[in-house]
Structures are given as C-alpha cells and as structure tokens.
Amino acid sequence: MVGTPVLFIAIPLLAAFLIPLLGMIWKELVRIVPGLVLIYLLILAVNLLDHVMVHGPIIEIIAGWAPPIGINLVFSAFSGFLVTIMIFLGLLIWLYSYRFKKNVGYEPAKKYFLLLMMLITGSVGIVLTGDIFNMFVFIEITGISAYGLTAFYTGRDSAEASFKYLMLGSIASTFLLLAIMIIYSQLGTLNMADIANRIHTMNPTYKIISLIFFITALGIEAEIFPLNGWAPDAYSEAPGPVGAAFAGIVVKASVYAIIRYIFTIFDVDGAFNFLIIIGMLTLIIAEMAAIRQEKLKRMLAYSSIGQMGLVLVAFGFGTEEGVYAALFLMLNHAIIKSLLFFSGSYLVYNSKDKLIAEMNGLGKKLPITSFLFALGAFAIIGLPPFAGFWSKLSVLTAAADKNMIFIMSLILFVSLIELVYYLRVVNRLYNSKEKASSIEVKKPTANALITMLVLGGLILLIGFYPDVVTGVLHKASAALMDKSQYIHNVLSINQ
C-alpha cells in the first residue's frame, strides 16, 4: 500500500492552499502542481484499487472516532473504480488545458487550475465519503468550483449560465439539508452504514419524504429530466475542457450519490421502478432535444444528459447485470464524451457562431481532430467494434433478463435518434460539397492532440478487448449489491 484513502482529499487541499504561495515563487508552478497532484493521486488510486480487488474494501476512519461517531471514508471496489476513472479523466483534462491556457494571464490561470483541481477533489469526496452531511459539504465544494469555472470566460453569457446553475444549486442544497435533518431527527445519526442499519425502524412517511427530497436535490446535480435546465447552458458557456469535466466527473459523482441512497441507505421498494421511469423520460426528452440543437456543444450536452438517463435506467433494473451495465456505460461515457468535448472544442473554434451548419469541410483542414470526433461519435452510438457497443449490449441483455421488452425497444429507438444527429455532424465534416471558407484554422496543440489520441486509443482498446475492464466491473457491481456486507464492514471497525 502506498497510502490511505484520506490522501485523496488531504493532498489536493494542501496543494490548493499552497498554490498561491508557490505562485509567488515561480509562476509556472500554478500550472504544474495540480498535474503532479493528479498524477500522484492516479498512482494511489490504481494501487488501492488493486489492493481492494484482492483484500476487500478499505474503511478509513477520521479523527480517531469509529464510524457512527466520526466520519469515515469507504474505498470499495465500487467507489474505488469510480474514483480511478474520475482522477484519470481529471489528469487528461489538466493535460488538455495545460498549453491551451498558455495565452491566458497568470491570475486567471492560477484560479482555473485551482478550481479544476477542487472540482475533481469534491467529486472524489462525494464518492468516498460514508457520511451524509459530509457528502453535502463535498457537493458544495464541487458546486462552487463549477460556478467559478462556468463563468471563467468573461463573455456575456457565461455569467448568466453560471447564475442559473448557482440558483438551482442553492435550491438543491436547501432540499438536501431538509432531507438530512429529517433523517437525523428520526435516527440521531449521520453515518450512512448506521442509517442503513436502522432505517427499517423509521416511520415510512418520513422515509419517503426524505427520499423525495434527496432525489430532487441530487437530481438537479445529476441532470435528471425536469431539473436539468442549467446543464446545456453551463456546458456550452464553460471552457471546452470544463464541459468534459462536468460530463465525466461531476455528473458521475451525483449519479453515484443517488445510487448510494437508493441501493444502500433506503429500503424503499418502489425506488427502482421510479429510477427506470425517470431515466427513460430523461433519455427520450434529452435525445429529442439534442436532435434540434444547432450548436455543437449544446448538442453534446443534451446527448450527455440522455446518456445519464440510460445509466439510471440500467441501475433501476436493480440486478447485478443492471449495475454492471450501468458501470460500463459510465466508464464509456467518461471516455467517449470527453473525447467528443475535446475534439468538439476545436471544431467549434474553427466554425462561425459555434453552429454545426458552419462546420463544412473541416475534415480536410483538421484531419486528426475530425477523425477522432467521428470515432467518438460512432462509439457513443454503440456501433461495433467500438467501446460503446459493449456497454449498450450489456444494458440490453440486462433489460432482456428482466423481460422488459418495451424498455429494450425504446432504447433501440433512441439509439436511432442518436445515430441521426451524430451522423449529421460527421457528414458535414467530410461530405461537404460547399467550398469551405479559406480562413486560417486553429490547429490543436500538442498536449490536446496527445490527450485525444489517448482517449481514442482507449475506445479502440475497450472495443476490441472488453476483457480488460470486465473483471473490475464485475467486482465493482458485486460490491454495490452487497448491502449487508457494506454495513458490516463499516460498523465493525474499531479504533
């Protein structure tokens, strides 16, 4: 072992407080240090995940007080898997924006990298923590970093998008606190395992009310259907890499929170069917909206919302196959959507008004970027032999196991919609007869190119050899399903 899970939070916080001082010594350090921290965390995450696969979950207590009294962190196969994806993606986002932010002054660059690092730390904290109020604190850390990053460019609309996000975020935190206090007033504890252990003694009315408040609050962050008004604006106004961070990191953490509440903490039966319904609604409405978008980033945002809906549907099956499919989808979504956002950013730079209609013939001018965008588009639709195929296949088999033919056909129908709107963009890139304008194109920087190639390579790797991830995914889904083991592991820890 090279460390303990608390370092995932402590090291970035220490670095965040140090960065302003380091910046006074050498300005370049504010760009380098977050990357070093993320590299260290990635090594730690991979090592710990390896350890967890063999020896079972690591429960870390904080401040020397054993679980129901103190706060604890849980690094199980499930949470560890998500943490590893998040940090890996965070590292790629840092690499992508390293040179990209070169033409930005020292002060904004310092703030950008600080907020980006804390966005990742907050999301990692949401996944690791075993305490509901601590989760609220991490949600707020993520939230404030996200508001700051959304309004990073001083253009007109970014502040408005950020304000909208902030308003919904504050309403979410109000609901979250209300729900936490209902639970506390009934059970007198804030520890997840302790709550899960004693939730059956709670009055069912209060249980359902608090679950509704929780899902409303977390649904805002996780872009569930009627609560996702902030997402398209925030995605399209934020800097390109930040859009990838929202899609790949923040939303995953929020989905994790919903899943943790429904699978582990609450024992409400109807919640699974509720997940399927709300997920299907989100999926269908978001994909319908995506097809009507004229701006690429908004289209990607709606597509991302739709994918999260599909993830919720897969979780809603409530079986181990369903969880496996959902985790596979989350992994693929993290990789593929980031590639689409990264390459899409360069396509957007080189087109007028961010419009899809202005992208004619960019395939010739930006051959690699366009090729990678097309690769990502085919992968996310779920065409073989790319990574997305396997995850969509596992969702369909999980649905077939539960005899949900209607859901299966809806998923296939939605994939058709996806095919239409992604092909529309790819078609513009390559098969355009119109003569493209002869303005100078902005080529991607070396860092950005490396990042995109790594992601593209991963898509092909998972596509051809899905076995590289299936072992981890099976372990992770088993860890989520075994609720009594989770409770036992946490509550049996002594000081």
Add this chain to the structure above:
Amino acid sequence: MDNALFDLLDYAVYGTAILVMLIGIYGALAKKSLLKIVIGLSVSDSGLNMLIVAIGYLKGGTAPIFSPGYLDGTNKLMVDPVPQALVLTAIVIGFGVTAVALALVIRLYRHHGTLNIDEIKNLKW
C-alpha cells in the same frame, strides 16, 4: 392552559422558520431583480438554518457547554449539539454561495447595465 399555549409556541417556532424559508424561495423565483433573487436565496438559507437549530432543541435543556458553573449545578439536561455544529457549516457554505452569486450579479451588471432579469435573458430558460 399553560400547556396549550406552549404547544402553540412550539408550532410557532417551526412555522416561523418554514415561513421565512418559503418567503426566501418566493423571492428567488418571482422577483425580477437579480439582487432581490440573491437576497431571496440568502433569506431562505436563514429560514432553513433556524429550522435545523429548532430540531436540536430539548425542553429545559441548556447550551451544550461544560463551563464550571454547569458542572456544579443540578440541571444536567443539554440540547442536542449536533444540529448546531451542522448549522455552523451550513451558514459558512451559504455565505460562500452568496458571495459567488453577488460576483456574478456584478459581472452581469457590468455587461448589461441593468439588473432586470427580463432584459438579460440571452440563454433559454
């Protein structure tokens, strides 16, 4: 008689807190001025904090501080300290969010020269 009055007062504590919260949310949703929206969010936070502290109250309890006087005294009941600690955290977080919101309002005012939300809407709601 006394009891009935106290019962009414009990409801009044929760009632006031919930009312303050709802007034705040109403302000945030219905007002047109960005500044009033931020004030509304802040007011609703205060209401929520009152509600949380009220949950921790125990009748006849004292503040959870073991000062020398308390240790000698006879009344040993203390109110629940946990909601108070949570509220401290919630207040600070609320302050942080309000500060960021005000900064965004300043930015919007800088660009548009107005605080009226109807004149600012460029993005679809």
Add this chain to the structure above:
Amino acid sequence: MKKILIILLLAGLGFYIATTYTGIGFGEPHFKHGVKDTYLKQTVQSLHVANTVTAIVVNFRGFDTLGEVTVLFLAVTALGSILYKKRHEVGVRSVLFSSSSIVTAGSKLLFPAIILLGAYVFIHGHLTPGGGFQGGVIIATGFLLMLLAYRNYSVSHIILSIVESIAGITFAGIGLLGLIYGETFLQNFLPVGVLNNVFSGGIIPIIYIAVGFKVAAELTGVIYTILHEKGESNG
C-alpha cells in the same frame, strides 16, 4: 399568473414540510440511539473541552470543517476569477459621500477593540460560545468599518492571500501530522490538558485559531474585492 403558480407550488411545499416537522415534534427527544450522547460524554472525558459544539466541529466532525474552510477559500478564488480584470482596468472605489470626522475618529477608536474581541472569541472557542468562524467574522467587520469610514483605506491583497494560505496549510498540515503521529487523519496527538483551561483540548484550539485567521482574511478579501468594483458598466 407566474406568481400565482409559484405561490401554489410553495404552499404545497410548505404544507409538506410543516406537516413533516410538526409530526417530528418540537423540544422532545426524537430518537433513542443517537450519537449526541456519545459526543456529550466524550467531549469532557477524552478531549477535555468545555464547548461540545466546538468539539464536534473541530474534532468529531473535523473533516466537515476542513471542507467548509475549503468552500470559503474556493468562494474567494471564484470571486476573483469571476470579477477578474486586467490590472489597469481595476476601478477606484466609488464613494457617494465622504465620512464625517466623527465617523472616522470613532472607527479608529473602535477598530483595535473589534480586533481584540475577535481574537478573544476564537482563542476561547473551546471554552465559551464562539470559535474560529465567529471570531473571524468579527475581525472582518472591523476591516469593513475601516473600509467604509476611510476612502483610501486599503488592505494588501498579497498579505491576505499569504495569511489565508498559511492558515489553510496549518489546518491540513495538523491533519496530516495526526495521520503520522496517531493513526488517523485529524487525530489529536497533543496532550489534552485540564478542562476549562485555555491550554486544553490538544489540537482543537490550534485549528480554531488557524480557522479564525483564515476566515478573517477571506471575508476581508471578499469585502475588499466587491467594494472595488466600479458601479457603471464598462464592458
């Protein structure tokens, strides 16, 4: 029309919350096996701290407080990022009218007293009501008073940022020292002393003093940044 809808929505929400909370009851013990009894017992027994709320905030749930301090730090960073302008564009503070000599002289008189009160509140956070956040806010009001009374009063951004960073590093660093000398992050590794002494409670007063400095610096920074924002539109 929109307003009526909102009122209906809020009435429903209010009814929902109100019935829940009146059902829970006010002033009654709601639960049997809560953690609060352990907190009340352990605060005196093993931490030797008088103020239970402080013990919870800094030790039992100290991880929350570390997160909370980070939220403030991020709020200041995000504020700076959102309101960023290139140096030559930074506006002069807009002052509608200058203060009379009574106000300026009075503020000068009050300022040291306010700072002293703030320092007292956060140094005695583990003994009396109060603590790092409260003391820090009191100190920041002292700076607010000076900024309002004197037109040209200025606070150095660099000093604020250094104080902020050092206080933050102290908090996180003490946490890591706990991991090294004890077994867990933020664990108390100092002798706990005698109940109701200033030097008691191990790491609790140290952390709260660091928090006090940090909150004071951050709140002053927020006030200063927002006050130096020019009123008219220039973008």
